[in-house]
Amino acid sequence: MDALSRRRLAAFRANRRGTWSLILFTVLFALSLGAEMLANDRPILIRYDGAFYVPMIRDYPETTFGGELPTNAVYSDKEIKESIDKKGWILWPPIPYSYNTVGHGEERKTLQPPSREHWLGTDDQARDVLARLIYGFRISVLFGLVLTVLSSVIGIAAGAFQGYFGGWVDLLFQRFLEIWSSMPTLYLLIILASFIQPGFWVLLGIMLLFSWMALVGYVRAEFLRGRNFDYVRAARALGMLDVRIMFRHILPNAMTTSLTFLPFILAGSVTTLTALDFLGFGLPAGSPSLGELLLQGKNNLNAPWLAFTGFVVIATMMTLLVFIGEAVRDVRRVDGPALEANNGVFACSFILGGQIHGEPPRMFQIYSEGNFIEATKDTPFFQIGEHKYGKPILDRVARPEMTMGEGAKVILISFDSTLRSNLSVGMPLDILVVRRDECKAELTYRIEPGEPYFQDLRERWSGARQYWCSTSPQARWTRVQSRALCSDSNRHPSAAASC
Numbered sequence: 001m002d003a004l005s006r007r008r009l010a011a012f013r014a015n016r017r018g019t020w021s022l023i024l025f026t027v028l029f030a031l032s033l034g035a036e037m038l039a040n041d042r043p044i045l046i047r048y049d050g051a052f053y054v055p056m057i058r059d060y061p062e063t064t065f066g067g068e069l070p071t072n073a074v075y076s077d078k079e080i081k082e083s084i085d086k087k088g089w090i091l092w093p094p095i096p097y098s099y100n101t102v103g104h105g106e107e108r109k110t111l112q113p114p115s116r117e118h119w120l121g122t123d124d125q126a127r128d129v130l131a132r133l134i135y136g137f138r139i140s141v142l143f144g145l146v147l148t149v150l151s152s153v154i155g156i157a158a159g160a161f162q163g164y165f166g167g168w169v170d171l172l173f174q175r176f177l178e179i180w181s182s183m184p185t186l187y188l189l190i191i192l193a194s195f196i197q198p199g200f201w202v203l204l205g206i207m208l209l210f211s212w213m214a215l216v217g218y219v220r221a222e223f224l225r226g227r228n229f230d231y232v233r234a235a236r237a238l239g240m241l242d243v244r245i246m247f248r249h250i251l252p253n254a255m256t257t258s259l260t261f262l263p264f265i266l267a268g269s270v271t272t273l274t275a276l277d278f279l280g281f282g283l284p285a286g287s288p289s290l291g292e293l294l295l296q297g298k299n300n301l302n303a304p305w306l307a308f309t310g311f312v313v314i315a316t317m318m319t320l321l322v323f324i325g326e327a328v329r330d331v332r333r334v335d336g337p338a339l340e341a342n343n344g345v346f347a348c349s350f351i352l353g354g355q356i357h358g359e360p361p362r363m364f365q366i367y368s369e370g371n372f373i374e375a376t377k378d379t380p381f382f383q384i385g386e387h388k389y390g391k392p393i394l395d396r397v398a399r400p401e402m403t404m405g406e407g408a409k410v411i412l413i414s415f416d417s418t419l420r421s422n423l424s425v426g427m428p429l430d431i432l433v434v435r436r437d438e439c440k441a442e443l444t445y446r447i448e449p450g451e452p453y454f455q456d457l458r459e460r461w462s463g464a465r466q467y468w469c470s471t472s473p474q475a476r477w478t479r480v481q482s483r484a485l486c487s488d489s490n491r492h493p494s495a496a497a498s499c
Contacts, residue, residue, distance in 0.1 A: 012328070235373070351363060
């Protein structure tokens with residue numbers, strides 16, 4: 001893990017409320033994934049007559065356990081229980097009921113209050129509320145996660161193409177989004193669900209038609225900003241495909257904003273499914289659902305445990321997701337004060353060079369966004385720092401066929417121009433030379449202030465520039481006066497600032 005990731009993780013952990021919310025939500029979701037191990041009307045394991053049986057995975061006839069009928073065994077039956085107990089034992093889940101288990105005989109009592117047998121009571125069909133709650137929680141979270149992932153993929157792709165290409169593409173997408181987003185989503189969902197058989201994947205497809213628009217605007221804004229970065233222009237100049245630039249270079253830098261909205265999109269997806277189930281347009285009848293549990297609570301006011309249980313579970317789930325979202329936003333704001341102090345701009349680039357044995361040496365300039373360009377025959381050098389000072393010298397003089405000594409002279413002259421023009425850059429200068437196919441430095445040298453060779457080189461360069469200035473012909477279209485530029489008397493107005 002790099003330093004930036006560690007810092008962001010530390011910022012997330014600093015929000016203790018969000019950290020504990022994430023841990024609790026993860027534990028609850030992990031437990032719900034194993035709902036069959038927690039709430040089931042089939043035993044986890046049976047040992048009978050010296051052999052082991054796994055009813056959760058495989059069906060067994062009654063004759064296997066001493067019954068008379070060849071039908072599937074009903075393990076809650078009293079005779080089957082007594083027969084197994086005589087020759088072995090039964091390992092039951094903590095809750096011996098599934099989401100659709102209905103009691104038999106005296107146990108078939110609707111709207112039973114919480115008891116040792118039914119920890120959260122039963123519903124209007126004598127089904128265990130806690131078992132339905134566990135299965136309903138799993139369906140709701142899985143539905144929200146799948147919808148969030150698919151919506152994010154479509155929304156990010158649409159926003160990326162819209163922001164990167166701009167122009168007519170952006171204009172057409174914007175008009176389409178305005179029309180599509182103005183449609184009454186809930187009414188359309190109700191209409192479609194009224195003549196289409198509701199189901200998990202059908203509801204997912206219907207809701208996906210509208211939920212993908214949540215991230216389009218944010219991704220579009222990030223791509224509109226990112227397409228003007230230097231590394232994007234460099235990648236275009238090197239002939240890189242637009243799709244690769246979008247999803248390999250710009251998208252990673254735009255994901256921070258998108259990730260902050262994912263917990264809230266997940267919360268919205270779960271809430272929408274719950275609302276549809278409450279209205280009767282959600283999952284098929286009999287499916288474990290939090291919305292159906294709330295509906296039962298509304299229809300059976302004499303059984304307050306139904307409404308109270310549904311409300312507590314949904315409120316707890318939404319609260320945990322909101323706290324997680326707040327912690328993710330804290331991660332996004334980890335560099336906020338520093339960025340605001342620098343007008344929102346933070347830039348740091350560096351050069352990385354090296355060689356794999358047997359291959360030619362390679363050198364890259366890496367930008368603060370994490371992207372890079374490579375030195376080629378068209379760009380045989382790089383210089384970081386103040387490009388506007390010394391780099392023009394390299395642009396005019398440096399060539400791929402230069403010797404190492406000639407290149408060193410040009411680089412030193414370039415850095416001399418930077419030193420003279422930028423007060424924030426100073427001595428010493430370190431020179432390191434590594435030849436091809438060698439894993440050691442041939443030359444390591446530090447140029448301190450007053451170094452004879454560097455001093456001689458900068459004086460020769462200054463003299464060459466003065467000679468060029470005095471011998472170069474004047475342009476016929478200029479009106480340059482013969483007096484000194486910065487004379488004390490009658491100073492030229494245009495030279496006041498430089499003098």
